[in-house]
């Protein structure tokens with residue numbers, strides 16, 4: 510028997526305003542939400558900051574029953590649950606950090622068969638366990654299991670950049686509850702990854718019951734630049750500080766300063782993220798910036814939860830001394846601070862998708878924001894040695910895919926013949942070429958870009974002699 514659906518007269522605009530405090534849908538959100546409310550399986554691929562979460566949160570508020578949201582990251586779950594609870598939606602999460610009391614409450618709520626919880630955020634690992642599966646079966650028998658949502662669905666694919674073994678096992682949902690709609694969402698999937706997601710859940714097997722929304726990965730407000738450097742020049746720090754101080758100077762100019770004062774904004778309140786590769790570099794860079802009067806704080810996996818939470822909260826609140834987060838990739842997916850004005854990649858990331866996902870933390874309010882990637886051939890060889898020797902967290906993964914993604918990122922960095930935005934959209938398999946309004950280094954000045962590459966990079970001859978001596982072979986970076 511099909512599950513109970515909401516009727517088609519539900520006023521989703523009213524729910525948007527009343528519950529989510531937003532004036533209007535963004536392009537495509539309405540169509541996606543209506544497809545979900547009609548009980549279809551839905552696949553959503555859309556740029557970072559598009560507003561994918563609303564596409565399952567709003568139907569979860571309207572539909573009776575519970576929506577299970579599978580998500581790969583604790584911080585991502587907590588952020589969303591906090592925001593929903595602030596909007597008076599009964600959202601909860603079951604994960605390693607959930608308190609005993611909350612865990613008991615949720616289990617009791619599920620055991621009633623008619624839970625009050627509207628959205629339950631869980632880890633993929635939890636979904637592999639019998640205990641939780643029994644609870645879900647009960648909910649399904651009572652017709653209360655409304656929808657399964659797989660957020661960051663690219664984690665399903667061994668062809669993706671962030672494969673998680675337990676994501677693959679989520680196919681259990683479709684096998685056990687063929688009548689429960691599934692919604693998969695991602696910002697970063699190429700064609701192979703998309704196919705993998707679809708086949709894992711049999712999405713589209715019944716075309717009349719499936720809707721696919723794949724919108725562009727293009728983020729026109731991000732100004733994309735590759736800045737060339739070398740071990741010998743070792744000029745990242747000076748380059749970055751000169752740029753940032755230039756931004757502060759412009760904000761300090763008379764008319765701008767008056768505007769900032771009226772808005773009660775500090776001159777130095779230019780929030781940003783710098784991604785480094787190692788914990789040591791993360792600490793030392795943040796300390797150096799602080800010495801230069803710049804409010805920077807480290808963020809990496811070895812810090813205590815309390816320290817991380819405090820840093821995050823104070824950065825989000827734009828507090829003095831917390832303008833810049835210097836982070837390893839432990840900081841990324843799900844960070845939804847709207848006014849991040851720059852994202853800097855201090856070192857070359859390990860994958861194309863990882864790079865764009867992290868850059869996508871910038872400019873979520875739609876305003877112009879800067880994304881620099883410092884690229885050196887020495888780093889290229891170091892990261893290459895990491896990528897080729899890396900064993901993914903859970904021992905699985907497709908090495909060939911990871912190496913390919915890394916190579917495409919290197920090619921992107923060394924390509925001075927075209928628009929960065931076009932290169933990105935092509936990587937994600939888009940046929941349409943996006944408009945770029947001088948929002949990349951090539952569009953700004955193609956000749957200067959070529960020159961800075963030939964001046965900035967070490968020659969391949971030099972790199973190859975060093976490589977032969979094993980200079981770049983060891984992996985000394987740890988996240």
Ligand SMILES: Nc1ncnc2c1ncn2[C@@H]1O[C@H](COP(=O)(O)OP(=O)(O)OP(=O)(O)O)[C@@H](O)[C@H]1O
Nearest residue numbers: 531533534535557558559560561562563696843845
């Ligand atoms: N219709 C809307 N009107 C105004 N703001 C919106 C709307 N929809 C979503 N937002 C806001 O946009 C921001 C980004 O949304 P969300 O976190 O869902 O992005 P996302 O698509 O999941 O991005 P990412 O893949 O980068 O995590 C959030 O702060 C959200 O509140």
